[in-house]
Amino acid sequence: MRHSFAIKCGDNELRPLTECHLEALRKWRNDHQLNKYIRPIGYITREMQTQWYEHYCERDDEIMLCVFRAGELKGAVSLYDICARDAEFGRLMIGGDGRGHGLGSFATWGCAKIAFSSLGLNELRACVTAANVAALRIYVRLGFLIEEMRFNEDIGFDEYVIRLPKNRFELLSGEMGFECL
Numbered sequence: 001m002r003h004s005f006a007i008k009c010g011d012n013e014l015r016p017l018t019e020c021h022l023e024a025l026r027k028w029r030n031d032h033q034l035n036k037y038i039r040p041i042g043y044i045t046r047e048m049q050t051q052w053y054e055h056y057c058e059r060d061d062e063i064m065l066c067v068f069r070a071g072e073l074k075g076a077v078s079l080y081d082i083c084a085r086d087a088e089f090g091r092l093m094i095g096g097d098g099r100g101h102g103l104g105s106f107a108t109w110g111c112a113k114i115a116f117s118s119l120g121l122n123e124l125r126a127c128v129t130a131a132n133v134a135a136l137r138i139y140v141r142l143g144f145l146i147e148e149m150r151f152n153e154d155i156g157f158d159e160y161v162i163r164l165p166k167n168r169f170e171l172l173s174g175e176m177g178f179e180c181l
């Protein structure tokens, strides 16, 4: 959906996805180094990306946020299947030279903050490939609980089903602010 949710912490920012970000996001989503632990959807052409964006703008159960450092686009993150109480957290991706500088952590924290403080949700759910240690470290540190491990036939890997209750996030990290984590 078109939205105006945004959050800033020092140089790091989450801002709404707009059309001018689509090409960078498409390249990252097509990059095997970045998509090896994510659900395979085949090669995304420019036309497919534009069509996806048009549908995205019309939806009312999904928000995409872009991750910036010092004004430069570095990645994206999303909340989807948004219902009254909960939503799915995912599509976290930090591209190129952005990785390894805490942006994945910031994006997850900021997205959870928006989910609980602005959207009034009570819980986030997610799935993460068991071998994706970088993502798991971020999620567990911010308070996500591991519910179960199962085999995902689409990606051919074991994955964890995880969830983050609002009160747990706020107790552990939400109220402190990202810089204090």
Ligand SMILES: CC(C)(COP(=O)(O)OP(=O)(O)OC[C@H]1O[C@@H](n2cnc3c(N)ncnc32)[C@H](O)[C@@H]1OP(=O)(O)O)[C@@H](O)C(=O)NCCC(=O)NCCS
Pocket (backbone or CB within 6 Å): 033, 034, 035, 037, 038, 091, 092, 093, 094, 095, 098, 099, 100, 101, 102, 103, 104, 105, 106, 127, 128, 129, 132, 133, 134, 135, 137, 138
């Ligand atoms: C997962 C991802 C978002 C992390 O982004 P990032 O900006 O590099 O993350 P951060 O710098 O905030 O932190 C990553 C943590 O994982 C650790 N890490 C990174 N690579 C690792 C690896 N191969 N093995 C173990 N730990 C690793 C880092 O040391 C850091 O932990 P620390 O803060 O305790 O040192 C990024 O690697 C990415 O886009 N991956 C591809 C897409 C993806 O898998 N998305 C998640 C889908 S669930």
